[in-house]
Amino acid sequence: xxxxxxxxxxxxxxxxxxxxxxxxxxxxxxxxxxxxxxxxxxxxxxxxxxxxxxxxxxxxxxxxxxxxxxxxxxxxxxxxxxxxxxxxxxxxxxxxxxxxxxxxxxxxxxxxxxxxxxxxxxxxxxxxxxxxxxxxxxxxxxxxxxxxxxxxxxxxxxxxxxxxxxxxxxxxxxxxxxxxxxxxxxxxxxxxxxxxxxxxxxxxxxxxxxxxxxxxxxxxxxxxxxxxxxxxxxxxxxxxxxxxxxxxxxxxxxxxxxxxxxxxxxxxxxxxxxxxxxxxxxx
Numbered sequence: 472x473x474x475x476x477x478x479x480x481x482x483x484x485x486x487x488x489x490x491x492x493x494x495x496x497x498x499x500x501x502x503x504x505x506x507x508x509x510x511x512x513x514x515x516x517x518x519x520x521x522x523x524x525x526x527x528x529x530x531x532x533x534x535x536x537x538x539x540x541x542x543x544x545x546x547x548x549x550x551x552x553x554x555x556x557x558x559x560x561x562x563x564x565x566x567x568x569x570x571x572x573x574x575x576x577x578x579x580x581x582x583x584x585x586x587x588x589x590x591x592x593x594x595x596x597x598x599x600x601x602x603x604x605x606x607x608x609x610x611x612x613x614x615x616x617x618x619x620x621x622x623x624x625x626x627x628x629x630x631x632x633x634x635x636x637x638x639x640x641x642x643x644x645x646x647x648x649x650x651x652x653x654x655x656x657x658x659x660x661x662x663x664x665x666x667x668x669x670x671x672x673x674x675x676x677x678x679x680x681x682x683x684x685x686x687x688x689x690x691x692x693x694x695x696x697x698x699x700x701x702x703x704x705x706x707x708x709x710x711x712x713x714x715x716x717x718x719x720x721x722x723x724x725x726x727x728x729x730x731x732x733x734x735x736x737x738x739x740x741x742x743x744x745x746x747x748x749x750x751x752x753x754x
C-alpha cells in the first residue's frame with residue numbers, strides 16, 4: 472500500500488462565500504495573524520482564520536480551480552467561518568492523517584474536511600459532525616474491458632484500483648480483492664485512463680463529475696453502484712465541542728434556509744433530499 476507522507480504540504484486560500492467580512496480581532500487572545508484566538512467561544516489554531524485540513528484533489532468536494540481551492544466541502548465550511556467572522560484557510564495534508572487526527576491534535580488545523588466517511592474506528596480518534604452527505608461507491612470501468620460488474624473484475628482476471636486509506640479500498644478488500652492503491656482520487660482515475668487498472672472502486676460523486684467530460688464518458692462507464700451506507704462528516708479534535716456545535720449549527724441552518732441545496736446543485740448535481748439530509752449517525 473502506498474503512503475501519502477511524501478505529499479507536499481501547502482497552505483492555500485479557499486474561495487469563500489464570506490468574502491469581505493471584517494475579521495473579528497476584538498475577541499482574540501493573541502496578536503493578529505499569529506497564535507491562538509477565541510472567537511464566539513471557539514478556539515482557533517491561528518488568529519483571524521478557520522484552518523481546514525484536507526487532501527487535494529478530491530473533486531467535487533475540494534480541488535484547486537483557477538488557483539483557488541473550491542468545492543462542496545469548501546463552501547459548507549465557508550458558512551462556519553462566516554458565522555465566526557473569519558475566513559477559511561486550507562492546509563493540504565496526507566489523507567492518512569484524517570484517521571489519526573494528527574494535525575488536529577498538533578494544533579495545525581481546527582477541523583478536517585475531506586469527503587470523509589464516518590466510521591466507528593475513526594471516531595476513536597476524532598469527533599465527527601452531523602453527517603452532511605450520503606455517499607455510495609461506484610465501480611467505474613474501461614468500456615473496452617468487457618466488465619459488467621464488480622464480480623466480473625475477478626472473474627475475468629482484470630486489475631482493480633482504489634484510493635489508499637479509503638473506505639472504497641476497505642470495501643474492495645472485504646470482498647476478497649487486492650486493489651492497486653493510488654494516492655488520490657485523481658491518481659485512481661488516471662490509473663484507469665492509462666490502463667494501469669481496468670476498473671476502480673471510487674466514490675460516486677467523484678465519478679459524476681469526471682463523466683461530465685465527453686471524452687471520459689465515451690471511454691468509461693459505471694457498471695455497479697455499491698450501497699455501502701456511507702455518510703460523510705467533518706471532524707474536529709476530540710472534545711472540541713464548541714467548534715463541533717458551530718459546524719452542526721451551520722449545517723442545520725443551511726439546510727433550513729435553502730443554502731445547502733444551492734451549494735449541492737452547484738457542486739454535486741440535481742438535488743437529492745435523501746442524500747442531502749441523512750439522519751445523524753449514532754454517537
